[in-house]
Amino acid sequence: MTGTMPDIQTIKDGMRKTWMAGDFGEVAKFIQHHADDFIANRHITPGLRLLDVACGTGNLAIPAARAGASVTGIDIADNLIEQARSRARAEGLDIRFEVGDAExxxxxxxxxxxxxxxxxxxxxxxxxxxxxxxxxxCRPGGTIAMANWMPETFIGEMFKVVGRHAPPPEGVPSPALWGDPATVRERLREGITELRTSPVTVIFEYPFSVPEVVEFHRQFFGPIERAWARLEDDGREALRQDLEAHWSRHNEATDGSTRVEAQYLEVVATRATS
Structure with missing residues (x-):
C-alpha cells in the first residue's frame, strides 16, 4: 500500500455513507442474474453454512438460501441490510442479516x-x-469464493473515470486490484492450499438509453451519487459527459437501449486444513 492513509474510522464512516447513499437496491436488480449464476456455480448442498460478506441487499444470500444453505449476510450499510431482510421475509427465507465490517x-x-x-x-x-x-x-477445507471487478475492463475503467473527477481517499488502494490475479494470490497466500482465478464475462442490460443509464447510476449508485455531490456544476457536467462517453464506447445495443459486457475475476480458494 502506498501513500498516507487518513484516519481509518473517517474512511469507514465515509464508506458507510457512500453505500447508504442513493439506493443500491435499484442497481442490484439489474445484476441479480450475475449473482444467480455465481451461486449456481458453488454447487450448494442443503445445510451448508454460508457467509456472504458485504452482502448488500442479498443478491448472493437469497439464491444461496433458496438452494438450502444456512446463510448469514454481513454489510456495512444499515439500509441495505434492511432491504435484504425485507427480501428474505417476502420469500419466507430464514437468513441472518447483520450490520458488520468485512475487516x-x-x-x-x-x-x-x-x-x-x-x-x-x-x-x-x-x-x-x-x-x-x-x-x-472459513473452516479448514472450506471454500472462499469472490467476484471482483477487473482493473482494465469496463467497470475498472469506470472507477478510473469517476476517480479522475472525485479522487478517493489518499492511500486507499483501488478496489479493482482485487481483480488482478497476482494481487489476489499475494493477499490470500496465508492459510490457503489451493487458489484458482478465471475471468468471467457478464452483461449489463438496461431498457433505456446511455444518458438514462448514467442518470440512473447518478441517482441510485452510492459511489457516483457521492462523487456527484462533491462537485460543482461544471464538474458534474464533465463527469456526466465522461461517463456517457464511456458507456457509449462499450454499448452494443442499436435500438436505443444499453447493453454492455463487463468482466470480473472469479476467485476460488480452499482454506488449509492445518
Missing part, C-alpha cells in the same frame, strides 16, 4: 463451510484485513 467480522473462527463475496469485500479500504477475515471465518 473485523464479529463471527467465530472456522464457522462457515463457504465464504462468498460479489462486488463487495473488494471495497474494504484495508485489503489485508479483509483477506485475513475471509480466511479466518
Amino acid at each position: 473485523n467480522l464479529a463471527l467465530p473462527d472456522a464457522s462457515f463451510d463457504a465464504v462468498v463475496s460479489m462486488y463487495g469485500a473488494m471495497f474494504a479500504p484495508r485489503p489485508e484485513y479483509a483477506a485475513a477475515e475471509l480466511v479466518r471465518v
